[in-house]
Amino acid sequence: MKCPTTKLTNTNFESAKQFTYSDGAVATLCKNVRRRSKKIVKVRNRPPPVNRNEPMTKVALKRTLNRYFERLFELDINNNNCLFVTLTISSQNDNKYQRVSGLFKRFIGGIRGLAKNSYIGTFRAIELQRNGFFHIHCVLIFDKENNVLSSSDIESLWKWGLVEVKAVKDRFGLFDYFTNIKHDLENGKDEIFTKYPKGARIIYISPNLPKCSTNNSAVPQELSNDCEAHIKSHQFYDSNSNKIRTKIDKLVLIEKNSRR
Secondary structure, X not given: OEEOOOEOOOOOEXXXXXXXXXXXXXXXXXXXXXXXXXXXXXXXXXXOOOOOOOEOOHHHHHHHHHHHHHHHHOEOOOOOOEEEEEEEOOOHHHOOHHHHHHHHHHHHHHHHHHHHHHEEEEEEEEEEOOOOOEEEEEEEEEOOOOOOXXXXXXXXXXXXXXXXEEEOOOHHHHXXXXXXXXXXXXXXXXXXXXXXXXXXXXXXXXXXXXXOEEEEEOOOOEOOOOXXXXXXXXXXXXXXXXXXXXXXXXXXXXXXXXXX
């Protein structure tokens, strides 16, 4: 979601973080800090305990995606050291969350075997297509500018559906894509969420991935024409009003001239 140029004040946002990537690109992330008034929460207003056998809800999915946005934003990746891969499932027998997760682990094992020490790690998201079949979006990250794997090598390792391999050209657009999984959240299609067990790892990030340098900077008082803002939000249940409300989590400012 893009918002127009607007003024920001320190009363609404805390100090921003400025990220500097290895290719010289710079971006700024601001967190919303609108404080809730402290109220005594009665026991009867507390949410019920989590049942891991229940399906994931729409609210839980949005919160899960938002939690990973800043972690993805901190990764230092570019189009030279990574590949964007889409893996689809073609058989109904394999179209279960646990099964798809297991197949992806076998796929990554094959990547490690072919790439040897040049492979660092990956981040991936398991998403449901409109036809009800799972597919996986992942970014394979290497430690060399010219990775040793070709598209045909990657396609040979995934035997359960189609493979599409692309270069990463827009880092920020990729992060936004991973945290805005298309699920028709507002159209009332609840049946797709029954395929996600509660507590499922929708997004997974390998440990020890390269991080960009981070410096604290003052909150920009006004957005310039060289920046664009992306708003991250989630919905929550307000027990006081018995309604579903929207809460803004983050406002991310991205410098247009730093996109590569």
